[in-house]
Amino acid sequence: MPHFLDSVPFSGIIRIRDMMYAVERPFRLDQGDVSFDAPDSVKQGMVTAIADNRSHYLQTSGVPRLQELLAERLRAKNHIPVGSPDEVLVTNGGIHALYILFQALLEPGDEVVIPDPLWPPGAGTILSARGVVVRYPLHEAAEWRFDIDELAACLTPKTRAIYVNSPQNPTGGVLTRGDIGAIARLADQRGLWLVSDEAYEDVVFDVEHVSAASLPGMYPRTVPVYTFSKSYAMTGLRLGYLAVSDAALRDRVRKALFFTTSNVASVVQYGGIAGLEGSQDVVGQFRAELQSRRDLFYRGIESLGGVFSGRPPRGAFYAFLKFDPEWRTRVDPATLEAAAARGQEGVAGFSSPSWDLTAFLIAAGRIGCVPGVDFGPGGEGYLRFCFARERSELAGAIESLRNIFRQP
Secondary structure (H helix, E strand, O other): OHHHHOOOOOOHHHHHHHHHOOOOOOEOOOOOOOOOOOOHHHHHHHHHHHHOOOOOOOOOOOOHHHHHHHHHHHHHOOOOOOOOHHHEEEEOOHHHHHHHHHHHHOOOOOEEEEEEOOOHHHHHHHHHOOOEEEEEEOEHHHOOEOOHHHHHHOOOOOEEEEEEEOOOOOOOOOOOHHHHHHHHHHHHHHOOEEEEEOOOOOOEOOOOOOOHHHOOOOHHHEEEEEEHHHHOOOOOOOOEEEEOOOHHHHHHHHHHHHHHHOOOOHHHHHHHHHHHHOOOHHHHHHHHHHHHHHHHHHHHHHOOOOOEEOOOOOEOOEEEEEEOOOHHHHEOHHHHHHHHHHHOHHHOOOOOHHHHHHHHHHHHHOEOOEEHHHHOHHHOOEEEEEOOOOHHHHHHHHHHHHHHEOOO
16 A cells, blocks of 8 residues: 555645745635635534533544434435435545545446546545546536536446536536536446535536436435535535445445544534534625625736636636746746746646746745646646635735736
């Protein structure tokens, strides 16, 4: 296992995060973290749990009350026909849910078909289970959706599962009901599992979110994965969950859950209970503010005269922007030289157009972002910016970009 893990790459987001800690007064548009704080209900729930000495071992699958609330939520909100609350397993964030799922689902050499581009840990959790990643392309011209024939062409006798992520990180694409239906039919015809990463289910702008497991007959072969991180601004608290209908797979997932965490932190689970029992108005308030921030950021991008291009996303909170490959011609040579001197060490071992521009923006503008190639080969030529930061931080980043790039 030690030598095998050497072949599983870290996300470049980790490297960039380390680089940004060395930057004074940075614009942290690199990490997918909202600037909001967790709702008061969540915080009070954790305070009460501490006062009540909820600091002992818990059931591995989760506090029963939390499982009940999550099962109710999946039925009412996501329209997934969850039976017993025991079908819901509480995890240490969404990435942990994916990790234990693929540990339970895959044999060495099994293939999982994933979108390109995709959040890097999506591939990493598959590779960590000794699975094989096969990528199907997403197309900007189709609002970052897929072509079903291209997806079908990726399937082989070794394919075990299809991975979908909607709303999508990094592109912000949202799959339609027709898209989800097409993938569901394909999975059913080929006898494949469908892994549905729905971390951004509550961050959609003027479109509907469709859970794959809600389609008729699909829950038994679909594993939906969720997190409290985005909906409730609980990124650092690490609380996620997944629903598994199949009893045999669920037992394997529970075993992987036990071996990796025994049980998720008790205080955090009680915070989740309080968040679900409290008012849900805050979720809509977060979404409305994120839409306003999206529009503010894109207005700023349009003022740069074509250095970046791309349509505002329909979901999630990222601007996945294509950049002008001749961007250096828009920058003062002295600025280029100074930035190269400051940024050279930060990207040692990385070389690509999107990494070059990322390093330059960090060094010259204090602007954190993520190179598109880190999300897969289909992301080269793009950068990802997170617009979930405070409006003042977004405005500061735009002003820094204006100072860097000369107007044509």
